[in-house]
Each structure stands twice: as C-alpha cells, then as structure tokens.
Amino acid sequence: MRFLRLLTILSLLLIVKPISAKFYTNISSIPPLQFLNATRSAWETFEKLAGCHVGDKADGISKLKQYFRRFGYIASAAAVDNFTDDFDDVLRSAINTYQKNFNLKVTGKLDASTLRQITKPRCGNPDLIDGFSEMNAGKKFRRTERYSFFPGKPRWPKQRRDLSYAFVPANNLTDDVKQVFARAFSRWADVTPLNFTRSESLLGADIVIGFFVGEHGDGEPFDGAMGTLAHASSPPTGMFHLDGDEDWLVSETEISRRILPVTSVVDLESVAVHEIGHLLGLGHSSVENAIMYPAISGGDRKVELAKDDIEGIQQLYGGNPNGDGKTSVGAKSGVDCIRRWRGLVLNSLSSFATCIFLICF
Ligand SMILES: [Zn+2]
Numbered sequence: 408m409r410f411l412r413l414l415t416i417l418s419l420l421l422i423v424k425p426i427s428a429k430f431y432t433n434i435s436s437i438p439p440l441q442f443l444n445a446t447r448s449a450w451e452t453f454e455k456l457a458g459c460h461v462g463d464k465a466d467g468i469s470k471l472k473q474y475f476r477r478f479g480y481i482a483s484a485a486a487v488d489n490f491t492d493d494f495d496d497v498l499r500s501a502i503n504t505y506q507k508n509f510n511l512k513v514t515g516k517l518d519a520s521t522l523r524q525i526t527k528p529r530c531g532n533p534d535l536i537d538g539f540s541e542m543n544a545g546k547k548f549r550r551t552e553r554y555s556f557f558p559g560k561p562r563w564p565k566q567r568r569d570l571s572y573a574f575v576p577a578n579n580l581t582d583d584v585k586q587v588f589a590r591a592f593s594r595w596a597d598v599t600p601l602n603f604t605r606s607e608s609l610l611g612a613d614i615v616i617g618f619f620v621g622e623h624g625d626g627e628p629f630d631g632a633m634g635t636l637a638h639a640s641s642p643p644t645g646m647f648h649l650d651g652d653e654d655w656l657v658s659e660t661e662i663s664r665r666i667l668p669v670t671s672v673v674d675l676e677s678v679a680v681h682e683i684g685h686l687l688g689l690g691h692s693s694v695e696n697a698i699m700y701p702a703i704s705g706g707d708r709k710v711e712l713a714k715d716d717i718e719g720i721q722q723l724y725g726g727n728p729n730g731d732g733k734t735s736v737g738a739k740s741g742v743d744c745i746r747r748w749r750g751l752v753l754n755s756l757s758s759f760a761t762c763i764f765l766i767c768f
C-alpha cells in the first residue's frame with residue numbers, strides 16, 4: 408500500500424501541469440466576465456433532454472448514461488462506447504436511484520427538477536460504489552441519519568490521530584490559499600480526536616493536496632470549468648485533487664445571495680471541507696445542508712458541519728476529548744433515543760385507539 412502511494416505521488420509530480428486556477432480573495436475582485444460564464448458547464452447540454460422518458464431516442468442520452476456511470480448509477484462494467492441514445496430501462500433505473508438520493512420525486516423521467524440537479528457542479532466521487540449506496544438509507548431503514556461510508560468502512564488507524572498534509576509544490580499556492588485548507592481541516596478536528604498539521608515534505612505527508620487540469624494520472628480526469636470540482640480518496644490513501652480549471656474564491660465571507668445564481672466562482676473552503684470528509688472515511692449524504700451532500704451551486708458557501716456530518720465522523724473516530732460535549736454522538740443519541748421511544752409510545756397509543764374505535768363502532 409505504502410509503495411503504491413509513493414508511486415502515485417511520484418507520477419503526479421512528473422505529470423502535473425502548471426496550474427491555471429484563479430484565486431479571488433473577495434467578491435469585488437471577481438471580473439464581470441465570470442458572472443456571464445455561469446452556465447458554461449458541459450452538463451448544461453443535458454437540459455435539452457427535458458421531458459424524455461423510456462422509449463425515447465435523443466442525441467445526448469449516451470452522454471447522460473456516461474454521467475450516471477461516472478457517479479455509480481450505472482454498473483461500471485458497462486462499456487462507455489456501447490452506450491446508445493436510447494432511453495432504456497437501465498437509464499430509467501439509474502434516474503430512479505438518483506432521484507431518491509437527491510430527495511426528488513421518483514418519476515424515472517428527466518423532469519425539470521431532476522435536470523436542474525444533474526447540471527449542478529459537484530464532487531467527482533461517486534454516490535454509489537459497486538452499485539451500493541447508503542446515501543439515502545435513512546428513509547428505508549427509518550433512521551434519522553443519512554451519512555455513509557466507503558465499502559468496508561475504512562478509517563485512519565487508531566495509532567494515527569496526528570495527520571499531516573502537504574501541497575504539491577508545482578502549484579505555488581499562496582499563504583491565503585493554504586490558510587483556507589487549514590480552516591477546513593480545523594472544522595473536522597473540532598469534533599474528532601484528530602489533529603492536522605501542515606508538512607513541507609510531500610513524501611512523508613499523510614495527505615497530499617494538488618490542483619490539476621484534465622487527465623492527471625489517476626483515471627479520473629477533470630472536465631474544465633464547473634462540472635466536477637474535486638475528488639478525494641478513502642483512508643489511508645490521502646489523495647486530494649482539485650480542478651485547476653475552476654475559478655476559486657478564498658474569501659471567508661458569504662457571496663451575496665443576489666449574485667449567487669449567476670456566478671461560476673466556487674467557494675474553496677466549502678469544497679475543501681467536503682473532500683476532507685472523504686479523506687477521513689465519509690461517503691455522500693442525501694441531507695442537503697450536510698457538508699457531505701455531493702453538489703454545490705456556483706457561488707454558494709457551506710462550511711459548517713451539520714449534525715449528520717458530525718454523527719457520521721464520530722461513528723468512525725469518536726468525539727473530541729477536549730470538546731465541550733455539545734457535538735458528541737452520545738449526547739445526541741440520548742435525546743434521539745428519548746424521541747424515538749416517545750414516537751413509538753404515541754404510535755402504539757394511536758393504533759390502540761383506532762382498534763377500540765373500530766371494535767366499538
Ligand atoms: Zn464528495
């Protein structure tokens with residue numbers, strides 16, 4: 408495993424292309440042109456498929472199948488070259504699962520709300536791995552939580568609670584940009600026993616962070632502006648890649664809601680907090696306000712861990728021994744337990760009353 412990781416880092420160093428990402432330190436520094444480019448993602452072409460359903464044939468459906476294959480909704484064994492423009496049962500099944508994961512009405516059709524969700528910028532990690540997803544298992548199993556893990560539930564081993572991270576030197580990142588990652592790591596450190604420190608040694612670091620464009624050696628090429636924004640590996644591989652073709656905002660302030668729908672600039676800290684969740688062992692969640700929700704709108708900022716994120720990460724590592732206890736799983740599960748029991752008692756009373764009513768009348 409260690410040798411493979413070393414090999415990966417060396418190959419990244421050899422093929423890394425000069426970064427083209429632009430970093431904006433505040434909203435007023437974003438040029439007006441960026442606002443006009445808000446809909447330049449290749450996925451926008453899916454919008455012309457609106458209303459399509461089983462039995463239809465249309466240009467672009469094969470590309471949509473590739474999209475669903477990429478995020479795990481169509482089995483990876485399916486050959487990309489063999490995808491046709493037929494809206495078949497395989498596609499309908501993929502859309503059904505996708506709609507369930509994103510809390511949309513399950514129609515199996517390409518309705519407006521489904522297409523709006525599909526075209527949003529998102530994390531490059533799949534929602535389903537090997538056809539399996541716990542992303543929205545909460546509804547199915549009547550659980551409140553929706554967080555998920557990678558298959559096999561990998562996590563950093565117990566003896567490694569102090570993790571280091573390093574940046575690919577060729578990116579020449581400024582201290583402002585590096586500081587964004589420090590803030591993102593600290594959000595996870597606050598609720599776990601984990602500590603994160605920056606290292607100058609790329610080969611000795613547990614986590615390696617780099618901005619790349621297009622194909623960059625791991626078989627997961629980036630796709631230019633918007634589309635996929637970043638991806639990260641499960642523990643203990645420690646690979647964190649961001650799309651160098653994005654325009655990144657490094658400011659701590661929230662972008663005005665007024666300009667939010669028309670900007671193509673992505674909040675770096677929001678994406679960093681999400682990808683660090685993967686690096687620590689979390690998969691995607693269907694809770695929209697959770698950090699581990701896979702999509703984010705251009706210009707949006709979401710950096711606070713939600714209850715779902717905290718409960719997920721504490722399943723893997725436990726709480727922060729120096730924390731104030733407000734975010735520990737134990738403290739929350741006690742309250743949840745009382746609520747669950749209260750619900751059960753109320754439901755039983757209600758069923759009992761219904762039976763009495765039916766017997767008597
Ligand atoms: Zn993700």
Ligand SMILES: [Zn+2]
Pocket residue numbers: 623625627638648
């Ligand atoms: Zn990559």
